[in-house]
Amino acid sequence: MGIGTYILVSLVKIAVALAILLTAVAYTTLLERKVVGHIQNRWGPSRVGPFGIWQPLADGLKFIFKEDITPPFANKPLYMLAPIIALTTALTSIAVIPIGPWIKLGSINTPLQIADVNIGLLIILGVTSVGVYGVALAGWSSNSKYSMLGGLRASAQMVSYEIALGLSLIGVLIYTGSFSLRDIVDSQAGTWLGFIPKWNLFRGQFVAFFIYIMAAYAETNRIPFDLPEAETELVAGYHTEYSSMKFAMFFMAEYANMVTVACLASILFLGGWSGPVFGPPIVQSLLPVFWFALRVFAFMFIYIWVRGTLPRFRYDQLMAFGWKFLLPLAIANIVVTSLVVALK
Amino acid sequence: MLPLILFFIFAALCVGGAINLLVQKHPINSALSLIVVMGSLALIYLLLGAEFVAAVQVIVYAGAVMVLFVFVIMLLNAGVEERTEHASRVAMVLGVPGLIIGLGLAVWVVSHLAGLDRIAIGGPMVMNGSDVFGNPQAIGHLLFRNFLLPFEVTSVLILIAIMGAVVLARREE
Numbered sequence: 001m002g003i004g005t006y007i008l009v010s011l012v013k014i015a016v017a018l019a020i021l022l023t024a025v026a027y028t029t030l031l032e033r034k035v036v037g038h039i040q041n042r043w044g045p046s047r048v049g050p051f052g053i054w055q056p057l058a059d060g061l062k063f064i065f066k067e068d069i070t071p072p073f074a075n076k077p078l079y080m081l082a083p084i085i086a087l088t089t090a091l092t093s094i095a096v097i098p099i100g101p102w103i104k105l106g107s108i109n110t111p112l113q114i115a116d117v118n119i120g121l122l123i124i125l126g127v128t129s130v131g132v133y134g135v136a137l138a139g140w141s142s143n144s145k146y147s148m149l150g151g152l153r154a155s156a157q158m159v160s161y162e163i164a165l166g167l168s169l170i171g172v173l174i175y176t177g178s179f180s181l182r183d184i185v186d187s188q189a190g191t192w193l194g195f196i197p198k199w200n201l202f203r204g205q206f207v208a209f210f211i212y213i214m215a216a217y218a219e220t221n222r223i224p225f226d227l228p229e230a231e232t233e234l235v236a237g238y239h240t241e242y243s244s245m246k247f248a249m250f251f252m253a254e255y256a257n258m259v260t261v262a263c264l265a266s267i268l269f270l271g272g273w274s275g276p277v278f279g280p281p282i283v284q285s286l287l288p289v290f291w292f293a294l295r296v297f298a299f300m301f302i303y304i305w306v307r308g309t310l311p312r313f314r315y316d317q318l319m320a321f322g323w324k325f326l327l328p329l330a331i332a333n334i335v336v337t338s339l340v341v342a343l344k
Numbered sequence: 345m346l347p348l349i350l351f352f353i354f355a356a357l358c359v360g361g362a363i364n365l366l367v368q369k370h371p372i373n374s375a376l377s378l379i380v381v382m383g384s385l386a387l388i389y390l391l392l393g394a395e396f397v398a399a400v401q402v403i404v405y406a407g408a409v410m411v412l413f414v415f416v417i418m419l420l421n422a423g424v425e426e427r428t429e430h431a432s433r434v435a436m437v438l439g440v441p442g443l444i445i446g447l448g449l450a451v452w453v454v455s456h457l458a459g460l461d462r463i464a465i466g467g468p469m470v471m472n473g474s475d476v477f478g479n480p481q482a483i484g485h486l487l488f489r490n491f492l493l494p495f496e497v498t499s500v501l502i503l504i505a506i507m508g509a510v511v512l513a514r515r516e517e
Binding site for chain 2: 075078117118119122123125126129130132133136137139140148151152155156159162166179
């Protein structure tokens with residue numbers, strides 16, 4: 001493949017990935033409102049289009065036409081920069097996530113992934129750790145008490161849970177011996193006895209999976225760990241002063257992060273796109289992507305289900321849970337996994 | 345050629361960030377400049393083929409350490425720094441020789457620029473002509489085979505430092 005073709009293919013892949021991600025983000029908001037509505041015994045959005053399917057478009061238009069207010073007491077450059085950092089880092093992570101095996105289109109043979117790099121997992125962790133600045137700077141630059149408290153809570157929470165999150169992944173890395181997300185999926189191929197898939201979840205990473213899920217909920221500031229934007233205490237937390245598209249950027253960043261976390265959970269613990277493949281060639285090349293999307297959808301649904309079910313933690317409970325329970329458990333998981341691999 | 349151009353772009357970003365760090369009056373702007381310096385250093389590591397070190401640089405320094413800096417500045421609500429009337433005498437005594445040494449080093453580096461092509465910018469750095477340097481496996485082998493004792497001693501040292509911090513931070517009952 002020549003350099004020109006390579007750049008063209010990459011650009012097409014970037015455009016497609018961005019379109020899929022933003023559509024997923026928009027429709028996750030609709031799914032959330034619908035599912036939470038049904039959990040609370042009401043309908044959710046139902047007026048814009050059949051079953052309310054044009055609601056995300058209406059919401060987007062509303063955000064664009066709303067007045068954009070910058071508080072006069074805010075630190076203007078940082079106030080502008082914060083939502084940009086939040087959204088950029090949220091969208092960047094998707095670049096290294098593979099959504100399917102290699103495909104062949106004519107003479108072009110390419111992976112279903114924007115960049116197949118050998119440190120994919122580390123890049124996602126790095127980009128996520130830079131994403132904290134979006135929230136922290138939003139809270140500080142608004143120059144308001146509620147924003148400030150929200151920003152402080154968010155940065156402390158995200159830094160604390162990042163450790164448990166990172167440590168929960170090490171068991172998987174010990175099994176695979178590679179940071180490449182594609183290698184991690186390939187290492188989970190095959191079945192036992194013909195029907196039990198060799199997912200990392202069933203290979204002894206059961207505890208790690210639950211540590212990852214809990215830490216990921218805290219990283220994305222979702223219920224039951226949504227202390228940074230606890231509306232009963234902090235109005236809206238770090239984005240209290242934001243309006244119009246700047247608020248929408250934080251909103252999109254939060255949902256894009258949820259999608260990334262769900263993709264990562266599928267890749268690391270549930271075998272990525274593995275699943276039965278049959279039918280004519282075109283179906284065969286698209287089925288893995290479908291299996292992958294199904295897993296991601298299941299994770300998004302659980303996110304929303306948890307939101308409709310659980311109450312919010314208290315802040316000291318949140319910190320004690322992260323440091324005194326998840327962290328030791330994650331370390332114990334590493335020790336046990338290493339012993340199992342060493343004694344095998 | 346392209347790696348060399350990229351190197352000069354990132355190096356300029358790094359030096360620019362470092363100068364901005366000193367010039368800015370507000371602590372939060374200085375902290376953000378330091379993040380730019382850390383980030384461009386990571387990109388330079390990446391150009392050298394040390395992808396693991398680059399990723400760790402971003403995760404640990406640009407991510408964790410600098411978040412704590414920003415956190416403390418936010419928590420203390422530190423304002424614009426005040427300039428004192430008279431300059432520090434220690435800075436006058438030590439600063440001038442320091443500046444001369446720094447400038448001398450810069451001149452030496454620039455005058456030896458002809459040898460720059462010997463540095464393996466852009467390709468994987470090769471150590472002892474055999475092992476690829478900078479990927480996670482190579483670093484793991486070095487840390488846990490060749491340098492196991494220094495590595496473990498360092499971790500004990502860090503543990504002692506953490507214990508010390510806990511003891512100092514604990515309130516008297």
